[in-house]
Amino acid sequence: MSVSAAHLGGGEQQQAAAVEPPQKRGVTGYILLLPGALWLTIFFLVPTITLVSTSLYDPAGSVETGYSMTWHWQNYVDGIRDYGVQFGRSLVYALLATVACILLGYPLAYAIAFKSGRWKNLMLVLVIAPFFTSFLVRTLSWQLLLGDNGFLVETLKTLQLLGPDGHLLATPFAVVTGLTYNFLPFMVLPLYASLEKIDPRLVEAGHDLYASPFTAFRKITLPLSMPGLVAGTLLTFIPAAGDYINAELLGTPTTRMIGNEIQDLFGAGAYPVAAALSVTLMAVIVAMVFLYVRRAGTEELV
Amino acid sequence: MxxxxxxxxxxxxxxxxxxxxxxxxxxxxxxxxxxxxxxxxxxxxxxxxxxxxxxxxNWTNICAPFQLCDSVAVSLKVGLLATLVATLLGTLMAFAMVRHRFRGRSAANVFVFLPMASPEIVLGSSLLALFVNAGFAGVLGFWTIFLAHVMFCLSFVVVTVKARLSGLDPRLEQAAMDLYANEWQTFWRVTFPLVFPGILSAALLSFSLSFDDFIITNLNSGQTVTFPMFVWGAAQRGIPPQINVIGTIMFLVALALVLGGELGRRRRQIVR
Structure with a gap:
């Protein structure tokens, strides 16, 4: 993430100085840290603990009458029994969207890093620019693009790629398209930051040693861009797995994701089960991230 | 041939x-x-x-749909306030984390990273659980949205400013010190101007995150309607075309800011 954010302003300030910056000891560091750390503690850490404890409340309570803590582990069992399908679906959709983001985003990041010449900064701005239009407004415009009498559906029908009564909107395809679209910059920016740091002489050395362009890419460029790929994958997969906007606006009741269910349960006041689902989602994501990062072998995430 | x-x-x-x-x-x-x-x-x-x-x-009657302009005003207010507070606290944290030595640095890094790595639905529902348990269920509104927005913007500010700060060449500051600038002068004349673009892009990022947030806001807003929430409500009933006007304006303003920053940077480079 660090990189994606840093590049918003556009600038190649990344050439980190080889010399370590001077670090001061003493109490000032703690004082500077305190207000922000306090804010995060009260509004991130404490809520997370509250969420876990809420997930163990007796579901018989309500906001008006209050809840009692009964260590009701059954909330988790009920949640997974009732919403396991939506859980699986969320993970599958998020995975598909992440793969699509890699397929679209890697060549784009590669082109910006190595092929764009003096258009580099312009292309970076173009990657970010569409995302200043509101998330929801953009997603709604996909409703139009994928709509039944839209240009895309008509074209696909003419080409016989879609049956005469085929749809795009309100299908899993539409939901995955929306997710891919909305999280693509989170893939492109970290990838770009990683690719940009690669010394082109390494690739040239590979060519000198008779590596084909493909081999040079596979053995040099790809491994060196791994930190960006890992960061991009996480930044795409995690928000996509928890998203419900795309499923709601582009999908149908049969494409509902776990976010939809959690939101609706909170809306209906069924706090304990909703909290249990939320904790489960977080746990599954943490477990997957942990496994993935270990396999990808990157320690540098922050 | x-x-x-x-x-x-x-x-x-x-x-x-x-x-x-x-x-x-x-x-x-x-x-x-x-x-x-x-x-x-x-x-x-x-x-x-x-x-x-x-x-x-649609362009001449932007405010025609009921509540549209009010919701934009709420979003602007929350966005500006949250950006101000998050940028201030986040910049201080970033300085502490890059320039100061203290116990638990790596723990602090993880702590800042975690909110960014959590799905919004989890962040939003945790906050709601907190507010409800603290008996605030009745007062959900502008201020709870503000508290939530500062929380999730903070991490992005820390990370952005940190990247800028750790990319600075410490020799510039050493040079200033060699030329008899005291610590205070060095900070305000050398360090701060060099870090400022990072702070500015952090602020821009926080504002757009805050203005655009739906999932966390929707859980913690009570009766208050922000612009994304207005769009959400409208999507169920029928979308007034004015929503697209607001979307277009947001796009143009952001594009102007980013391109303006880029042009300014180029001009400074030429002058140099």
């Missing part, structure tokens, strides 16, 4: 990645074009999926 074919093939293999990249960029812009186009649409029905007729009416 064969050289021509060879040249063509050569040109293509040199540019294939670039062509693919431009196609991906076009894909990224397609919805934006739709938003701009639809901002000039005069819908024939309440729920329309196509361009019916051209009109300027």
């Amino acid at each position: 064969s050289t021509l074919a060879y040249r063509g093939r050569r040109w293509f293999s040199d540019h294939v990645v670039l062509i693919y990249a431009i196609l991906v960029l076009l894909y990224m812009f397609t919805p934006v074009f739709v938003v701009i186009l639809m901002s000039f649409n005069e819908p024939a029905a309440r729920q329309t999926y196509q361009f019916d007729a051209f009109t300027w009416n």
Whole structure:
């Protein structure tokens, strides 16, 4: 993430100085840290603990009458029994969207890093620019693009790629398209930051040693861009797995994701089960991230 | 002739990645074009999926749909306040984390990273659980939205400013010190101006995150309606084309800011 954010302003300030910056000891560091750390503690850490404890409340309570803590582990069992399908679906959709983001985003990041010449900064701005239009407004415009009498559906029908009564909107395809679209910059920016740091002489050395362009890419460029790929994958997969906007606006009741269910349960006041689902989602994501990062072998995430 | 074919093939293999990249960029812009186009649409029905007729009416009557402009005002207010607080606290944290030595540095790094790595639905529902348990269920509104927004913007500010700060060449500060600047002068004359672009982009990022947030806001807003929440409500009933006007304006303003920053940077480089 660090990189994606840093590049918003556009600038190649990344050439980190080889010399370590001077670090001061003493109490000032703690004082500077305190207000922000306090804010995060009260509004991130404490809520997370509250969420876990809420997930163990007796579901018989309500906001008006209050809840009692009964260590009701059954909330988790009920949640997974009732919403396991939506859980699986969320993970599958998020995975598909992440793969699509890699397929679209890697060549784009590669082109910006190595092929764009003096258009580099312009292309970076173009990657970010569409995302200043509101998330929801953009997603709604996909409703139009994928709509039944839209240009895309008509074209696909003419080409016989879609049956005469085929749809795009309100299908899993539409939901995955929306997710891919909305999280693509989170893939492109970290990838770009990683690719940009690669010394082109390494690739040239590979060519000198008779590596084909493909081999040079596979053995040099790809491994060196791994930190960006890992960061991009996480930044795409995690928000996509928890998203419900795309499923709601582009999908149908049969494409509902776990976010939809959690939101609706909170809306209906069924706090304990909703909290249990939320904790489960977080746990599954943490477990997957942990496994993935270990396999990808990157320690540098922050 | 064969050289021509060879040249063509050569040109293509040199540019294939670039062509693919431009196609991906076009894909990224397609919805934006739709938003701009639809901002000039005069819908024939309440729920329309196509361009019916051209009109300027949406641009001259932006506030016509009930609550639209109020919701934009709420979003602007929350965005500005949250950005101000998050940028201030986050910048202080970033300085502490790069320039100061203290116990638990790596723990602090993880702590800052975690909110960014949590799905919004989890962040939002945790906060709601906290507010409800603390007996605030009745007062959900502007201030709870503000508290939530500062929380999730903070991490992004820390990370952005940290990146800028750790990329600074410490020799510049050493040079200032060598020229008899005291610590205070060095900070305000050298360090701060060099870090400032990072702070500015952190603020821009926080504002756009806050202005655009839906999932966390929706859980913690009570009766208060922000712009994304207005859009959400409208999506169920029938979308007024004015929403696309607001979307277009947001796009143009942001584009102007980013391009303006880029131009300013180029001019400074030329002057140098």
